[in-house]
Amino acid sequence: MKTKMDVSLTDFRTETRAWLEENCPISMRKPLKDSNDFYWGGLKAKFNSEDQKIWFERMLKKRWIVPYWEIKYGGGGLTSEQNNILTQEMTRLGCRKPIFSFGISMLGPALLKFATEGQKMKYLPEIVEGKIWWCQGYSEPNAGSDLAGLQTKAIDKSNYFEVTGSKVWTSYADKSDWIFCLVRTDFELSKHNGISFLLIDMASEGVSTRPIKLISGKSPFCETFFDEVKVPKENLVGKLNEGWTIAKYLLTHERQMIGGIGETDVKKALHEIALDNLPMSEGKLADGILRAEISNFEMDEEIFDLTIQRVTDEAKTGNNLGALSSFFKYYATELNIAREELIIALSGSDGLVFEKNYKSDGNLVRKFCRSKGNSIEGGTSEIQLNIISKRILGLPS
């Protein structure tokens, strides 16, 4: 028996499908090739194509940039069921995200949970409209896995904070307008208790950035330096010295993102690449060891996808996975590293060519090199295993 709810959801799906068919430009339904295909917004926002602009503007008008936020914050006010349907329909059609934004995926959730109403009304609508390009300032040269050991300090100068220190691995810091930052506001308290969460305008005097080149070549990562930067008091999110709670909350979000929750990226099956490259013998890959390794990889890859589905189904909405996000981050990144390693193995010496320009769809070895960072960024695999053993298995410290 169908309930009223089911009927209205079915209608919503039909309407959503029709709207997307009509409004999503064909070129915005093609898979993303590299970061040039992304629209990031920001004060110096630049669309890479007319279709990209049309797509963003239509979605903005439809209030589907962040469909699940409340209307007053610029969202679409969709229920989680409606939002799931919208995601499914966008995936079905291959629609690109209209904008890529750490404001939506990372800062937004933190503001919704910890900010004052005034801060929410100020920052959330800007995020939705893509006006500000946000970046994240967490890691420091001496605070990587031990993130809570961070030393960038914010001194209370009565009517403002004075921030001095440096951050590392700040993606797109050189292009961003604002940064959300973890800073130390108290050196007397224990290391987890003296941290605060601060929003800083990158145009402020004393902020500078320097790009980081990786073993794979050019990267969006930067170092960011703060030299006696004045930050207004009202830019503090949450309570003073309680920033670690926000940080932990956001790290869970980040892990879920890296762990592939809600991702729809379709990769070419490894065995298809093998079939294109390697000799066969009696209908099987001649290299029996590689054949078994590929098969084992594809087994884990397929079952991991099922696991994302199962855990999401169990959690109903999939938004609150808690410490399980550490498992997803750990497993997804180890799988990707294994995949890149196998691609290199089955490409032989042809696959070793280090092309001059980075193309994410072309250069195998650059992707291979880049994958080495997967089990480090967003918390190393070892940190994830620590979290699993302590918070899920309850093993003692």
Add this chain to the structure above:
Amino acid sequence: MALIISEEEKLLKDSAIELLKAKSPVSKLRELRDQGDIPYDKSLWNEMIEMGWTALIIPEKYNGLNFGYVSLGQILEETGKTLCKSPLISSCLLSSSLLRMCDNEILKSNELPLIMNGQKTMTLAIEENSYHKPFDFKTKAKLNGENYIINGGKTFVIDGTTSDEIIVVAEIGPDNIGFFKLDSKSKGILIKKNILLDSGVYSDITFNDVIVPLENQLNIKLKGETLLKDLLVIAYSGLASEMLGVIIESFDITVNYLKERQQFGVPIGSYQALQHRAAKMFSEVQLCKSIVIKSLQSIDYNDKNRYKYSHLAKAKLGKTIKLVTNEAIQMHGGIGVTDDADIGFYMKRARVLQQLFGDYNYHLDKLSCINKY
């Protein structure tokens, strides 16, 4: 289809946990072994029948419950957790499934209620090699008037010595496989009892001019190969369910031991060397849970990918059960290799489950074959 069990299935699972905890803790297995390798506890088997476990996969037409394989899988998972011995695999998972799927309507309506109500037990004789090779038969069935004459030999038959009847798979002719039901006491049948590592009773069976009446053939128009393929999907997924129980329980026992066992004045579980290994196992257990429910669902929904899912399940569980039971023993230290500790029973059962219907290597090879490499 959401990858979760329904409320009904949850209730069924809870009732299984309750019964098995009370009537069949691991100490029961030890007792059966020490009393001279008793195959299983008959009174417990009767209780299982009363609880409806043998009716779960039987269609309503034959007075069954028709709950499906996700339900039976929940039961098998729980029997795996307590290492419970019963004819559930031989009589229910294998024999009832075959009868349920076959097209000999008379045999079906006669036999299914009898197995379901516990009036008889049945097993399947399929393997002929020490390794799983389900399509490689030497056992032959030759038509002779109103009868078939069966000659050949089978091995690794579960509950071979205790089952009232045996379904034997034999070659009738080129590309023609038949399933035949016969009485274990038929003339020309020789059953040799083998006690394996898990204290289970298995057998080698020789068939020497055994006469089976024509009406005892399960597949009439239905191609034997089709029936066999579908049976294998059920066997792989069902065994994977039991393996999941073995994995979950031996992992839980081990994690608890890491919290209790003190060395150097601290619980050994406070050492990162052990924590990370436990966390990695936890991750693999997560994957195991997903593929088991997916493969069970794919049977109930007749999913065209059910063959692939069943290979994925038996491969992944085969690999993980080896990892987890080995780590379980290692992390128990010296006590882990004593007969006094229960953890050894899990490793022993694991090795038999790995071999039954094909190990990790076998199924990994099949996964490559499905994708034509």
